[in-house]
Amino acid sequence: LQECILSGIMSVNGKKVLHMDRNSYYGGESASITPLEDLYKRFNLPGAPPESMGRGRDWNVDLIPKFLMANGQLVKMLLYTEVTRYLDFKVIEGSFVYKGGKIYKVPSTEAEALASSLMGLFEKRRFRKFLVYVANFDENDPRTFEGVDPKKTTMRDVYKKFDLGQDVIDFTGHALALYRTDDYLDQPCQETINRIKLYSESLARYGKSPYLYPLYGLGELPQGFARLSAIYGGTYMLNKPIEEIVIENGKVIGVKSEGEVARCKQLICDPSYVSDRVTKVGQVIRVICILSHPIKNTNDANSCQIIIPQNQVNRKSGV
Numbered sequence: 001l002q003e004c005i006l007s008g009i010m011s012v013n014g015k016k017v018l019h020m021d022r023n024s025y026y027g028g029e030s031a032s033i034t035p036l037e038d039l040y041k042r043f044n045l046p047g048a049p050p051e052s053m054g055r056g057r058d059w060n061v062d063l064i065p066k067f068l069m070a071n072g073q074l075v076k077m078l079l080y081t082e083v084t085r086y087l088d089f090k091v092i093e094g095s096f097v098y099k100g101g102k103i104y105k106v107p108s109t110e111a112e113a114l115a116s117s118l119m120g121l122f123e124k125r126r127f128r129k130f131l132v133y134v135a136n137f138d139e140n141d142p143r144t145f146e147g148v149d150p151k152k153t154t155m156r157d158v159y160k161k162f163d164l165g166q167d168v169i170d171f172t173g174h175a176l177a178l179y180r181t182d183d184y185l186d187q188p189c190q191e192t193i194n195r196i197k198l199y200s201e202s203l204a205r206y207g208k209s210p211y212l213y214p215l216y217g218l219g220e221l222p223q224g225f226a227r228l229s230a231i232y233g234g235t236y237m238l239n240k241p242i243e244e245i246v247i248e249n250g251k252v253i254g255v256k257s258e259g260e261v262a263r264c265k266q267l268i269c270d271p272s273y274v275s276d277r278v279t280k281v282g283q284v285i286r287v288i289c290i291l292s293h294p295i296k297n298t299n300d301a302n303s304c305q306i307i308i309p310q311n312q313v314n315r316k317s318g319v
Helices: 003-010 038-040 075-083 110-115 119-135 155-161 166-176 190-206 220-231
Strands: 018-020 090-091 094-099 102-105 213-214 234-239 243-246 251-257 258-262 302-308
Touching: 003 018, 003 075, 003 220, 075 220, 094 166, 102 119, 110 119, 119 166, 119 190, 155 166, 166 190, 166 302, 220 234
Parallel strands: 018 234, 094 302
Antiparallel strands: 090 213, 094 102, 243 251, 251 258
C-alpha cells in the first residue's frame, strides 16, 4: 500500500515511475483476496468453500485488515489526489471494547461517556472532564495546558491529574488512542492527546464511529493509487519477478528482472525484497475468522471493531 501511494503521488508530481510487483495482484500484503476460492488456495485449505457461503466473487478478504480514520492523514491524501473518484466508502457501525468477559460500546463523546455502563457515576464525570480537556487542548496555546507540559509530562501523570481508574485508562489508551501496548504511559503526553483528539474529530464527521472502510476491501486503495499513477504516465507491471537489485559503488542503480535491467535514480520497495538488508524486530499474529452469526452485544452491527486491551487477557499487547 505504501509503495502504491508513493508511486501515485510521485507520478502526479512529474516523476517517471516504473512500479513492479512479483504478485499477480495489486497491494502485496495489503491486498484483498477475491474470490473466496483464492483465499482457500492461499492458505492451502483442502477442498472448495461450502455452498452455504454463496458466490466466491462476493467475498473480499483483507490480508491485513485496517480502518481509515475519517479525519486522518490517509483520507486527506485520498482527497488531495482525488483517488476518492475510484472508491466507495462505508462508515463502520461501531467500536467496542472488551472488559471482564463482556463487550461494551466505546464512549467517545461527552454524551456517550455519561450514558456508558463501562463506568460508575463519579468516574463518568471525571472522564467527561478529561474529554473536554482533550477537546480544548491546543499544542500552540499554553493557556489550554492546565499545568501540563505536553513535551515532558507523561500520560500516566495526566491520567492521575484527572483521577481516572485502570479500566478507563485501558479503554482510553487502547480503544481511543489505539496503542497496542502500555509503553505510551511513560512517554510525553502530547502524542496521546493528539491521537484521542483525532479519534474525536473523526467521530464528529459521520457520527456512528470514526472509521471508514472501502466498500470492496482494502485492496481498493493500492489499486486506486496505481490507477492515479497510470493516468500521470506511470507504468505498472504485475507478475514481474525481481532477480536482483543492481548496485554500483554502494548505490542502487537499477533492478534486474527476467534478464533485463531497468535503471533508476531511486528505488522504493518493501522489506521482503531486500531481506539481507533488514532485521526482523517483531511479529504480528493474524487470524481470519469467518463467522456465521453477529457478535453478541454489538447491536447486530454490520461492521464493527472490537478492541481487547492487554490487561484483560494478561498479554503484553492488545488485540
